[in-house]
Amino acid sequence: MVVLVTGANGQLGQAIQSVVERYHAIDFVFCSSSDLDITNQVNCEEVFKKHKPDFCINSAAYTAVDKAESEPQKAFDINANGPENLALVCKKYDTILVHVSTDFVFDAYFSEGTAFYDRELRLPLKSNLGLQESDVPFPNGIYGLTKLQGEQAIQAVWEKHFIIRTSWVYSQFGNNFLKTMLRLASERDNLSVVSDQIGTPTYAVDLAEALLKIIESCRTPLVSASNYGIYNFSNEGSCSWYEFAKEIFLQKGVIIDLQPIPTSAYPTPAKRPMYSVLDKTKIKNKFGIVLNDWKTSLKACLKQA
Ligand SMILES: NC(=O)c1ccc[n+]([C@@H]2O[C@H](COP(=O)([O-])OP(=O)(O)OC[C@H]3O[C@@H](n4cnc5c(N)ncnc54)[C@H](OP(=O)(O)O)[C@@H]3O)[C@@H](O)[C@H]2O)c1
Numbered sequence: 346m347v348v349l350v351t352g353a354n355g356q357l358g359q360a361i362q363s364v365v366e367r368y369h370a371i372d373f374v375f376c377s378s379s380d381l382d383i384t385n386q387v388n389c390e391e392v393f394k395k396h397k398p399d400f401c402i403n404s405a406a407y408t409a410v411d412k413a414e415s416e417p418q419k420a421f422d423i424n425a426n427g428p429e430n431l432a433l434v435c436k437k438y439d440t441i442l443v444h445v446s447t448d449f450v451f452d453a454y455f456s457e458g459t460a461f462y463d464r465e466l467r468l469p470l471k472s473n474l475g476l477q478e479s480d481v482p483f484p485n486g487i488y489g490l491t492k493l494q495g496e497q498a499i500q501a502v503w504e505k506h507f508i509i510r511t512s513w514v515y516s517q518f519g520n521n522f523l524k525t526m527l528r529l530a531s532e533r534d535n536l537s538v539v540s541d542q543i544g545t546p547t548y549a550v551d552l553a554e555a556l557l558k559i560i561e562s563c564r565t566p567l568v569s570a571s572n573y574g575i576y577n578f579s580n581e582g583s584c585s586w587y588e589f590a591k592e593i594f595l596q597k598g599v600i601i602d603l604q605p606i607p608t609s610a611y612p613t614p615a616k617r618p619m620y621s622v623l624d625k626t627k628i629k630n631k632f633g634i635v636l637n638d639w640k641t642s643l644k645a646c647l648k649q650a
Contacts, residue, residue, distance in 0.1 A: 347397065347398045348371050352377075355519055356514060357552060357553065362375060363550060364554055378405065380392070384423055389431060393434045403444045404445055406427075406492070407488070410613075420488060421494065424492050425495045428498055445556075446492050450510065451476050451482060451484070451489075451618060475623050475624035478510070485616050505569075507573060510576070513547055515547070527599070535603070536602070538586050538604075540585045540586070540607070541608055543585055545581070545623065546580055546639045548643070578628055587605040
């Protein structure tokens with residue numbers, strides 16, 4: 346079984362590379378952006394013709410959420426056209442596409458000040474169970490919009506797909522919130538972090554294992570056919586960015602004056618979701634995936650970092 350991974354040098358791509366020795370039955374082909382540019386249809390065709398993968402994990406993306414506001418065409422090319430190119434070439438080679446998407450497709454749904462969000466309870470009004478796969482997407486910025494367009498392009502082109510929406514991804518690899526907090530703590534004595542945006546951190550290595558578990562489940566073609574579609578994945582539990590930072594410093598033994606601030610005190614070009622806890626019932630039930638609590642996974646990550 347051949348699994349081709351795009352965006353191999355990104356955070357998730359590196360997390361997948363870190364677990365490959367546990368998957369002896371899989372031949373992995375890791376493609377960096379210079380090996381495979383997903384915005385280039387001819388390049389996609391050449392790479393698929395050479396490797397004829399059974400699965401393609403698309404971990405390539407334009408992830409600069411704020412910069413996307415001033416580079417919408419680039420974000421669209423990578424996050425929408427790229428997945429469409431992959432879906433077309435996957436269809437040609439009968440490759441199952443495992444695409445990674447984001448909680449930002451719901452960005453505006455529970456944004457501060459909208460009727461959907463209860464600021465007192467810090468919860469969406471309609472449910473306290475988290476965002477479900479069937480909830481209507483409602484992106485608020487260019488990044489979320491282009492990621493949603495990527496999902497829709499895949500759905501329109503090729504039915505053999507899994508779209509995994511995830512949130513707050515961090516790890517020992519690449520750039521992420523964990524690394525930013527540790528760097529800032531080494532440079533300063535005090536730090537202010539937003540405390541009114543609620544979500545769930547996702548350890549990229551847990552996400553990598555979940556993607557491979559989904560792929561392994563496809564050994565039974567009839568089962569996989571009934572399972573195609575959208576799934577949520579993150580660790581269990583929820584917290585604010587402030588609580589996430591606090592736990593990082595606690596577990597790492599870092600002494601710092603950490604202060605909670607409201608979103609209004611930290612303006613960014615792109616709005617962030619005020620609430621993006623994902624309901625993982627579907628992925629747990631369909632694939633038997635056991636989720637770690639976010640604090641447990643943070644501990645595992647810090648052992649590696
Ligand atoms: N990070 C998060 O907090 C978060 C949260 C929710 C969802 N997600 C989703 O999770 C997935 C993985 O994110 P990540 O954190 O691993 O992102 P990342 O670290 O930014 O990695 C993205 C990778 O995509 C590659 N890439 C960019 N343009 C490309 C192109 N045209 N062709 C091929 N590769 C290209 C980049 O390569 P270069 O470096 O060479 O440009 C980079 O290696 C993405 O789909 C993202 O939307 C992430």
